Amino acid sequence: MTRQERALRTRRMILEAAAEMFNELGYDATTISGLIDRIQLTRGGLYFHFTSKEELARGVLEEAISLDGFVPQAFKLQEWADLALLLAHRLPREPVLSAGIRLSVDIKAREMFGTRWPDWTEMGNEILTEAKDRGELLPHVDPCETARLFVGAWTGVHLLTEVLPDGDLSKEVSGLLALVLPNVACAGVLAKLDTSPYRAERLLVAAGVPQPS
Template sequence: MAKQDRAIRTRNQILESMASLFNEVGYDAATIAALVERTGLTRGALYFHFASKEDIARAVLDEAVTREGLREQAFKVQEWVDLGLLLAYRVPREPILHAAIRLSVDPKARRLFGTRWPDWVAVGEGFLTEAKQRGELLPHADPAVVSRTVVGSWTGVQLVSEAMSEDLDLAEEISVLYQLVLPNVVTPTVLARIDSSPYRAERLLKEQSRTSAVE
């Protein structure tokens, strides 16, 4: 068991270090040699976990579509908002999630592995379709279109906010995005009960870790 724990830790260390390299220098320039230098692991140890750089990139992208911290809420549209708020809180703190975005906008990596945006759009559409069936959305709001537009907007707000010279907080920027979009998607009575504040994600994640500690 201890041996297995160590193996999982090493695998995570490889993923995180390679993700940081992708973030810093881009997919093409991130090499196994640089990874060896950064982790201090032998090539043998690396190749025990991953066959190649491509293999690591795929594993990074596999982590991208995550529901960690998500809990059932009174409104489905709240769960849809929570998905985006949780990711906004985590991306600046977790190199692997950040690298998944980086790989999606890199021409070579995108050609090799595609992106996880279609998956995100499908997940969002699922929540919004349920929300619509429950009468939470305005009649003209099309779940597929709203989901796709917000996945795009979310991504661009992240990219632009990290390029601006001011010190912008992604959780706040994404909160503003939802405030701009929600009144045109959600019925007014539901809107009044939706929490899109930048502090919500941190609270959700703390609740989750408390619950798992009890279990």
């Protein structure tokens, strides 16, 4: 392993450990000292990669937009659904992704760093706008409004699922899509969309993306 590879691996290990602490403790209660104890790294070794807790939070948020497993589809609405399903499958398994949402709902962290919700909304808006241009959407559907409301609904479903006994985010988001899509998709397109809670796992396997346990 080269020095650069070791440095990248160490940086990733630090970021994932910090993300786990943000998830468990929240932003305010997470400390550099606690992180050093957890990962058994010297303070100098940590500061080589991240000089502060604020920089760690920004590093987490930088990775909150991830398209692993996403591939173009025949229908843009399928791509839109795939984004929602892929994130639902990956988020409980990837601390950095879940910490991005945790920081976004933390008032203090949100005031300091903002959120990636506008980026997800814009991505959805671009896909839905193209879907409308292709005739996949019902005439009354506003792509921007739909993208914004869906990001809000997806986030709410995630937060609720966390406190449900045996909550399964993939199944809940699949259910959300089953409610939303009939109100936005043309009938001929709707019948051809796959919103199974297992679709994301199949996409990731087909793309050769390593699957966390």
